[in-house]
Structures are given as structure tokens and as C-alpha cells.
Amino acid sequence: MSQQQLVEKSTESLTQIFDTFNNFAEFRKNEEKLRDRTINTNVDVLRRFFGWCKEELELTIDELSITKIIPVIDPYINNYQDEDEFDDNFMTELAKKEWLLKSKINRNTKSFIKLLNRYFNTYMAETSTGAKVIVCNSLIALTKYLYYDITDEDEGDDYQDIKLINRLKAYRRNLEKDNCDEDDGIVPPFNREETIQVAMRLKKLADQNYEYNSGYKYNRGNKLGKFAKALHLQSFLVIGLMVFMPTDRSRTYRELTFGETLVYGIYNPETGNFTSYDQLAKEEVAKSKYYIHLLPHQYKTGKTYGEFWYQIENIDFGDGTFFYDYLNKWLFEGYRDELATAGKTDAVFIRARSGISFRDSNRSKFGGYVRSIFLRLTKYNLSPHKLRTIFVTYINNLGLSDKERESIAYIMHHSKEMADKVYNKQTSREKMAIGIAFMKQENSLFQAQ
Secondary structure (H helix, E strand, O other): OOHHHHHHHHHHHHHHHHHHHHHHHHHHHHOOOOOHHHHHHHHHHHHHHHHHHHHHOOOOOOOOOHHHHOOOOOOOOOOOOOHHHOOHHHHHHHHHHHHHHHHHHHHHHHHHHHHHHHHHHOOOOOOOHHHHHHHHHHHHHHHHHHOOOOOOOOOOHHHOOOHHHHHHHHHHHHHHHHHHHOOOOOOOOOOHHHHHHHHHHHHHHHHOOEEEOOOOOOOEEEEOOHHHHHHHHHHHHHHHHHHOOOOOOHHHHHOOEEOOOEEEEEEEOOOOEEEEHHHOOHHHHHHOEEEEEEOHHHOOOHHHHOOEEEEOOOOEOOOOOEHHHHHHHHHHOOHHHHHOOOOOOOEOOEOOOOOOEOOOOOOHHHHHHHHHHHHHHHOOOOOHHHHHHHHHHHHHHHOOOHHHHHHHHHHOOOOHHHHHHHHOOOOHHHHHHHHHHHHHHHHHHHHHO
């Protein structure tokens, strides 16, 4: 091959790869209604992976192609033949073809999983399990796109007929299980009661007008400025929203937008009508409630559960204050604006260091913020995911009915089965406690006889 031909071939290969990525991005945006940020993350992750594959497999640029690395094999043999023409030879030949095809699919799938293993064990050896899960998510998404015209929904929903996708999902499940088991500074005794205690400690800080010496000496110091008070107020609201209601995924809190996903006004669940506080008559404003309002594209399982409304409870703290007092103070008295130094925003929560909202920052920043709050107050590195785990474990320990657990799981945007599989971390003793108590009650009947 001449130098010119090599250049042309390399250019053609790169063009095909870029076209595939662009088409994949358009597909995710138009068909799956995903956010640009999620799509860009997918593409960035995939580019790094394919760049590594080129070096690992010692491919030249002209040899590089997406389908050379991700095997795309139609699992169906199209043998259109009239039933009257079926004979033993035809059936034998068909069985042979099917066996060969199945063997090829298995061989290529195993080869790709081994390649992915090498990627994780070398290039990503020092990265977190969560980062590896993101790689799996991106590869699953791209593989679904590549098999979009091949999969047969009659054979299985959500690409269940595609072996490579099933293997990638299984790989991801194992990573997620390992991630839940990793020691990230949280000991099992940390429970829901303790998360409530943390929220109430944050409330106390939000109520302060003066700074106090550290330790156990409560000597009043300097008067707190509005910026410092805003820091305490935001910490309380973030943890309060995650603790005082069934804990949602971190995305909900990170992307909270006033007037869109956090709304204030009157909602009629029977008619589905909502009237914002600023559209109400003056005497009606006092009846306003705060709601989390999510459209299907605004949360992970939205396609399954649809539009979501949840009324935030106006908790009475017993000291003359209510939860809404703190939300009102944050949103209407300039405390949020105090942190939003990058400019006025409709986002609810702000990164104090940059003045930019968590919504418009790297998504890891919000998780780090939550962890830092717990680390500062408890010495435990508690993540948003762990808060969900603690809440589900607490619910299961209560021994609620299936209907009650199903309702709470709905509020948390997952199924009861998913709650048990991913989030429930009951110990063996906790799992048996309700049954033991039940049997004690049953056996006590003998004493009356």
C-alpha cells in the first residue's frame, strides 16, 4: 500500500469512528432523551477506552474501527424456507450453523470481557470502582446503539437477546456490589437515628448568630456574617432534604432548580394543576407547600415511573421553628445569592468555593460536599448512596408491610426488589428479628391455655 493510500485509509477509519460517535450522541439525545452532560461523559470515556485498545492490540490507525473492538454479530440465522421443503439435511445444516454462530458469539464476548479486564487492571488500576462502573455504562450504551437494528424485542426486552450486553450488565453488577462492600470510612452501626442527629446538629449551626469556640466550651465569639450563616444554612437544607424524606438519588438534590424541580405553591393531585406562590392571591400564599417535581427525563427511572410530585413535609421542630422557615430564608432572604458569586441562578444549591451551582458543576462535587459534611461532624465519610442504603435498611428493620415498602420504594424511584437487592444492608440478626418477635408472640398463646 502506497503512502497516499495509507493516509486515505487512515483518514477513512478515523472519519468512520467520529461519525459513529456523533451518531451515537444524537441517538442518545433524540431517542433516549438524555442530557448533553451525560452524553459527553459517555463519549469521553469511550474515546479513552478505544485509544487504549489501539495501543494494547497494536492496531494501526487504518486498522482501527469500533466494530473491530466491540463484536457486532447478528445472533439470528435467516433461513426462509417453505415448511414443505424441510428435510433432515436442512435441519442438520441449520443446527450446525446455529452452533457455529453461538460459538462465535461466545468466543468474541469472552475475548472482549478479557480485554475490558486488562483495561481495568492496567490503565484504571488506581481509579475508583465507581469510575469503572461509568465505563461499563458507556460501553453498554454504545453496544445497544450498535445492536439497535439487530435486537429482536420478541426474543427479549432491553436487548436480553444480545449476549455481550448481558455480560456487560453482569460485570457492572459485580462492580456495584464490590463498590457497596468497599470500606469508605463508614462502619455498619451508623444508622438512620444518627443521620437525623447530624441533621439536627446542622440545624443548630444554622440557627447560630455567633461563632463558638471548638470543643465543649461554648464561649460566644464574633457575630457571624451572612456568608458564614449561608454556609451553615445550605448544609442543613441539603442533609435535611436527604434525611427528612425517603432519600432520592443524589442527582435530584444536585440539580434542584427553583421554579422547576423545587416548586412552591399549591398543587391539586386530583386535577394535576399547580399554581405557583407568585400567582396566588395574597391571602392564599400562606397555604403554599414545597414540592419536589420531576418530569420523566429528570430522573434515572423516569421512563418507568413517569411524572413525580412529592410534598416536602413542613416539620415542626418543637422550638418554634419549621422546616419551611429555613427553605424560605434560603430562597427569599438572599442567603443563596450570598454564595452564588458567579452570578444569579435558579439552581438551589451552590458550591461556595466557586460560586457556581452544583447543578452546573462536575457531578462528583455534590457527593464530595455531602461526604465532607459527615466527615466534619462524625468522622465518617458518608456518601449520598450510603444515605439511601441506611434509609432502606431502616425501613426493612421496621417490618413494614409490602404495600408500605412498595410505596416508599416508589418515592425513592426504584422497585421494592431493587431496594432489597442493592440498598438493603440488614445483618442476619436484623433480618431474623421480626420473625423471632413474631414467633415469641405466637408461642405466648400457649401460656394462656
